Amino acid sequence: MKKDTETIARYHEKLVQAGVSDTLIDQTKQTNLELTEMLLKTPSPEQQTDMNSLYRYYARAVSSDK
């Protein structure tokens, strides 16, 4: 799924229409807010990389050790 504002709102609406309880939805939104806040408090990484590139680098280091 595309995680843009419209799609998230559309899924929210689908969940309400499907009968998922308001309490449950509110609780999940709250948990998401708290976790997102922790993410935003974490300083952005100094080096821009991704896990696959990083781990390919470590794998090459293991190869050269052998």
Added chain:
Amino acid sequence: MSLFDDIPQISQHRVKDRQSAHQYLENVCAELEGLGRQIQAVRFIEEEFAHRQIDQLFDNDTAPKSALHAVPLAHKELYGRKPETGAGWLYEGGSASCQEDTAAETAHVITKLDDAGAIDCARTVSVEYALGVTGHNNYAGTPLNPWNHDYICGGSSSGSGAVVAAGIVPVSLGSDTGGSIRLPAAACGLVGIKPTHGLVSRSGVFPLSVSLDTVGPLSRTVHDAALVLSHITGFDKNDPVSIDAPKIDYLAHLDGKVDGVKLGLETQYFLAGTDNDIADIISAAFEQTESFNTRLSEIKIADINTTNPLNVLMISSEACHVHIDRIVERHQHMNPQTIMRVLTGLYSSAEIEARLSATRAGLAAKIIDQVFSEIDVFVTPVWPFALPTIEDSDVGARPEAASLMQHIGHNTRPVNFLGLPAIVVPVGFDKNGLPVSMQFVGKPYSEALLIKLARHCEQHFRFWDRRPATR
């Protein structure tokens, strides 16, 4: 049949020829049907298929393909199988929302075990969508801990932990996104390996989080875990996070020395976040590892506390991509706990998800660089408190237990977030007579060293000199 046979015993004494292999398989399936169902660990048994596998093995090749030749195994129900003829095996992800769904393909690692000559005879219970750490499952069943049936096996590979600890099969594959191999392995007194990011393919395994899911073995012996890991590693173009790492025969390292290996007991986050009764057992066990000629120190890992909640956020965000449509359509068939855990991720935008991925890689690079310039392996407890009973940890019936149960993954989630390899190994028993285990976490692709350390622990602590009652 003798329960608690390890792979060398089975291979050398139980499955020497076609007839004995069929007989042994019959006995294993009877135990799965009897004891396995009694402890609520078995989802389904595919005995006819497994007998055909034995016939094919002995028709095609009389020389053993590997030490796994004709050895019956049972794996977590997330592992798909689509036989050449007929329907795929049930592929429900432990959820009534996927009732009667069947696998469209055979999991990559299952094919690798087939190639090694292993026999695939059953699937074991998983927590719904592999998204829970206690092992409760109202649909598929809540496995009972073989050491004491009042207690949980942990999750989400709960059935795998139960059938191995009960001695029915020597090894079972589980999956681990926040601790789901290590927690049941530790709860059941088993060895459990969570491999390095990208080392083992997840293709054909019921997905939860594309970035964080890992798959690996639970076993009673370090040898058997090392053997199976050696067979299942390797690059797979169909897995988006698969890494082409060097292929290693872990058995060749099994009995190697660990002289001078620098072990660090992490005190600030892992030990401090663990109840004293468990932390004391782990500290004492850690001190005993000095007898392996290791060099011990206490360490602190900066920023490690951040990785736990971020792992939770990443699991829910990615699980949402996989499961949101099913929740909209079939939420009535699901556990409210599972729905909450998935829906938490709905409200993370694409920008937040991108930031989360970048933060993960940045933290991993920084922490790996800092920690492993000082030590080779860090050591932690696995469970942060004594194993709870099934009743006390049932969040559905006791909502007040939710926050405590959320704490179960305190010592395991950071390892998934950083992508590191870990092995858990039992070192003793708690006040209730349930297993207590230690976790060794190494630098990327250091599984061979972790296996050597676990082997030393196995020989030193001799945990399996005691066995759970089986009847």
